[in-house]
Structures are given as structure tokens and as C-alpha cells.
Amino acid sequence: MQPGKGYWEKILSEARGCLMVEGKTQKIPPQGFDLKSFFPYQTRVFYKHVIQAVSRVYEARYDMKPNEWRTLAILGSGNPSTPAEIVELSSIDKVSVSRAVTNLSKRGWILVRANRSDARSKVLTLSKAGKAVYHDLVPRMLEAEVELLSVLTDAEVSELKRLMEKLHSVADKPA
Amino acid sequence: MQPGKGYWEKILSEARGCLMVEGKTQKIPPQGFDLKSFFPYQTRVFYKHVIQAVSRVYEARYDMKPNEWRTLAILGSGNPSTPAEIVELSSIDKVSVSRAVTNLSKRGWILVRANRSDARSKVLTLSKAGKAVYHDLVPRMLEAEVELLSVLTDAEVSELKRLMEKLHSVADKPA
DNA sequence: CATAATTAGTTTCCAATGAAACTATGTCAA
DNA sequence: TTGACATAGTTTCATTGGAAACTAATTATG
Numbered sequence: 001m002q003p004g005k006g007y008w009e010k011i012l013s014e015a016r017g018c019l020m021v022e023g024k025t026q027k028i029p030p031q032g033f034d035l036k037s038f039f040p041y042q043t044r045v046f047y048k049h050v051i052q053a054v055s056r057v058y059e060a061r062y063d064m065k066p067n068e069w070r071t072l073a074i075l076g077s078g079n080p081s082t083p084a085e086i087v088e089l090s091s092i093d094k095v096s097v098s099r100a101v102t103n104l105s106k107r108g109w110i111l112v113r114a115n116r117s118d119a120r121s122k123v124l125t126l127s128k129a130g131k132a133v134y135h136d137l138v139p140r141m142l143e144a145e146v147e148l149l150s151v152l153t154d155a156e157v158s159e160l161k162r163l164m165e166k167l168h169s170v171a172d173k174p175a
Numbered sequence: 176m177q178p179g180k181g182y183w184e185k186i187l188s189e190a191r192g193c194l195m196v197e198g199k200t201q202k203i204p205p206q207g208f209d210l211k212s213f214f215p216y217q218t219r220v221f222y223k224h225v226i227q228a229v230s231r232v233y234e235a236r237y238d239m240k241p242n243e244w245r246t247l248a249i250l251g252s253g254n255p256s257t258p259a260e261i262v263e264l265s266s267i268d269k270v271s272v273s274r275a276v277t278n279l280s281k282r283g284w285i286l287v288r289a290n291r292s293d294a295r296s297k298v299l300t301l302s303k304a305g306k307a308v309y310h311d312l313v314p315r316m317l318e319a320e321v322e323l324l325s326v327l328t329d330a331e332v333s334e335l336k337r338l339m340e341k342l343h344s345v346a347d348k349p350a
Numbered sequence: 351c352a353t354a355a356t357t358a359g360t361t362t363c364c365a366a367t368g369a370a371a372c373t374a375t376g377t378c379a380a
Numbered sequence: 381t382t383g384a385c386a387t388a389g390t391t392t393c394a395t396t397g398g399a400a401a402c403t404a405a406t407t408a409t410g
Contacts, residue, residue: 032252032313033248033251033252033313033316033317034252035245035248035249035252035264035265036264038248038316038320039225039320039323039324039332039336040225040226040228040229040320040323041245042336042339042340043221043222043225043226043339044222044226044266045266045343046218046222046339046340046342046343047218047219047221047222048266049342049343050214050215050218050342051215051218051219053215054215065395065396066396067396067397070210070216073208073210073213074210076208077207077208077209077210082358082359083358083359084357084358084359089210089211090210091219091220091223093397093398093399094358094359094360095359095360095361095397095398095399096396096397096398097359098358098359098360098361099360099396099397101359102360115358118357118358118405118406119358119404119405119406120357120358120359120403120404120405120406121357121358121359121405122358122359138207138208141208141213142208145213145214145215148214148215148342149214149342151341151342151344152338152341152342156338156341157214159334159338160335160338160339161214161217163327163331163334163335163338164217164218164221164335165217165221166326166327166331167221167224167225167323167324167326167327168220168221168224169326240365240366241366242366242367257388257389258388258389259387259388259389268367268368268369269388269389269390270367270368270369270389270390270391271366271367271368272389273388273389273390273391274366274367274390276389277390290388293375293376293387293388294374294375294376294388295373295374295375295376295387295388295389296375296387296388296389297388297389
């Protein structure tokens, strides 16, 4: 339960000089904070790199927005879905899903029909055209993924994924 | 130079059923694409988690925006800088830096003086108030980082950082 | 049943961001 | 010099995305 003490001891030791307890202003910082070695900063740079590498594909080829691609991807890989299911599966918020669905529908890529079991809802499926786009795009996206990851070994990719997932397991502080 | 063949062989094999070569439309996909196991998707989820964990701190405490925090962080840890240097160090674009500087200046946290050696430019430093904010915020940000990373061991943190950095080393395709 | 509380999805509004155009200054070459 | 081009920073504009309010339909409760 106490993993990696050393790490943050090191980090905090850098900050120690400028720690201030609530009211008490103390000391000048030991020139200590370095954005470049700050984990969230590194994550942001990393993220931008990854996203940019793959978003080019659907942007250039179909002028799609990220959320449209994600929505299409979910509809293509599964059975008919409701917007709510897409929210669930994509971690996009419902407002954005609504917009993506509207746009994809305008383009004729998805079909919207009523949901018999709940009139508030809708059932979405890919149209023929939508499937064609999906089939064209998926392998290209996977290629882009492969290209992106090609500097890493298999083992490294697995490890990276594992560590990213592990980070989520932080329980929200009970207090 | 050919690292981790197995990984993408696996990935591509899933797509194989629906690969289409330029003009030729082929096959139905093997129900194959799963957004949740798509690396860029995982990265986005990961990123949101990380950013959210730390941005709370400066948002709640000083109602600062991400780019304002980053700008402050750079000014605080170093010597006087020009906006261009901040762009360089923060990987924020110059438009955003300009805005962050304007806002921080309005709040009285940074001082702007002319740059003797180039009248187009400016020299920025933290004011007394700005330093106080910096000194208050830095240890809290580091704490948030520690908190965030506390589910990982030292070794895991190092490895994660290493892998994220390694991914950048992709050379932009020559052709 | 009737009505209160929820839920699905949309619309409206606003904050954040980046691209392109713009202003002012600096640099280089004839 | 003087003009052509480059550079620092700002402004304008369009796009994106999320929060909150809204509508319509459903479920729960008395």
C-alpha cells in the first residue's frame, strides 16, 4: 500500500525549501520547480503527440471531428445503439454525442429510428455509406496506431498500457 | 529497428478481414474494432484523468486557467523571460501565452517591462504577489502529483515516464 | 390514477483554443 | 540608406467542447 516512497521523497525534497504551511509564508524556493519534469506536463505533451498522429487520418480523409470518428467507430463495431450507450462506451459526454450523431446523420452515414421501448430515446445504426466509411477508416486508423507505436517493443507497449490503466485505480479520496 | 513485430501483427490480424487496398472494397469487418483497446483512446482517458487531478488545485485556489498556471510556473522557477522563451519552455502556442501573460499581468502577478535589446519583445518577471502565489502553489501541485502517482511504485513511475518520452522519438516520415 | 421525481436527448450559452491576419520592429543585402 | 523579408507579440475569427437549462417521456409513490 505504500509504493515507491523514494520517488516522492525526492520530488518533495526539491520543494521543501518553499513549503508553506497554511498561513506562514516561508523561504524562497530553491529554484526548484521544473515544468518539464512534472508528470502532468509530460502527459500533456505525450497526449498531444498521440492524438495528432491518428486524428490526421479521419480529418484528412473525411473531414471528421474526433467525436464523430469515435461515434462511428462504436456504431460500426457493434449492434444498433442508443446515444446513451455511445456515451457509456466512448467516454464522450452526451452533448457531444448528440452533436456527433446529428452531423453523421446529416451526412447520411447513420440511420436514426425510434426506440420502441422508450420514446425518449433513439436507435442508431450505420447506413450503407456509413459502413463504407467505417471499413475504409478502421484499417487506416489501426495502421496509424501501429506506426505510432512502432518505436516501442511489444513488451513496452503492453507495459505502457498497463501503467496507464493502473493509474486510474486511484480511489477518490473518501473525505 | 524492427521492434515488437508481434504486437501489430496481432492488431492487424484483427483488421485483416476488412483491409481494403486503395480502390478495392473488400469484405465485411470481423466485428473487429474495439475502441476501448485502441491506444489513442486509452491515452485520451488517461490524459483526462491526470489533468483533472492536478488542475483542480490551481482552479479551486486561484481560479487560474491551465496556461496561466504553466506560465507562472515557468516564470517562478527561472529568471526573467520573454514570451518567446515561455513558448519554448511550455509547449504552449504564442497566442495562448500572450493571453496568459495579459491575464496574469492584470492580476498583478507579473511585471512587464520593455526589452532593451529588442523593442518588439518584453521582459517578464513575477511580482511579489506573483511569487507568493507561486510559492503557495508549487508544493500543492507537487503534492497532487505525488497523490496521483501513489498507486505506482517508483520503478513504475520511471518506466511510465520513459515510455511516454520514447514515443516522441518517432521521426516524421521522410516522404 | 395523479403527480412528483428521473431520465434521454437537445438547445443555448459561454469559455477555451488555435489559425490566420495584422502591427511594429528588426535584419539582411544591394 | 532603402527596400524585402523575417520575427515578436496581439487581435480577430472560427471551431470545439462542456455546463446548465430545457423538453418530452418514463418511473415511482401516495
